[in-house]
Amino acid sequence: MIVRARPRDAGSVSVMVAVLVPALLLVFALVVDGSARLRAIARADALSAEAARAANTAVDTRSPSVGVDTASAARTAADYLARAGHPGQVTITGPRAVRVTVTVTEPTTIGLLGGSAQATGTALAQLGVGTRDGNLP
Structure with a gap:
């Protein structure tokens, strides 16, 4: 009777699984948590841009010369951020400019x-009044 020896690699798959599964779970966790960071970045950029656009609506049309009311623009942007539920800072950076900075936590x-x-x-709104001719800089 001939007795054949069993191969000695029995259980080698379980060692490979024991090494690879934690590594794959770590990569998965990094991807899921990294996507939360990307969502926070996208949300902060969108909110700051929208608040800056809201500031652009603060045009004073009641006076004989149409102008930009920067105080009203800052209030409008701050109101937008308050309705969105995120803290932010609105700064008047010039006679026709408003900077909006928003912090988002996801x-x-x-x-x-x-x-x-x-x-x-962060977004900057350059407040403008009137139309622009294509030949002007």
Whole structure:
């Protein structure tokens, strides 16, 4: 009777699984938490841009010369941020310019990179009145 030896690689798949599964779970957690960071960045940029656009609506048409009311523009942008529910700062940077800075905090799903992801977005509104001719700079 001939007895054949069994191959010695029995269980080698379980070692590979024991090494690869935690690595794959770590990569998955990084992707999920990284997407929360990207969402926070996109939300902060969108909110700051929209608040700056809202500031552009502050045109004074009641006086004989149409002008820009920067104080009203800053209030309009601040009101937009308050309705959106995110803290922000509205700064008048010139006679026709308003800068909006917004901070957004998004919760992370897994929490590997922390419990939340925070991002800041900034937009500048150059307030203008009238039309622009294509030949003007």
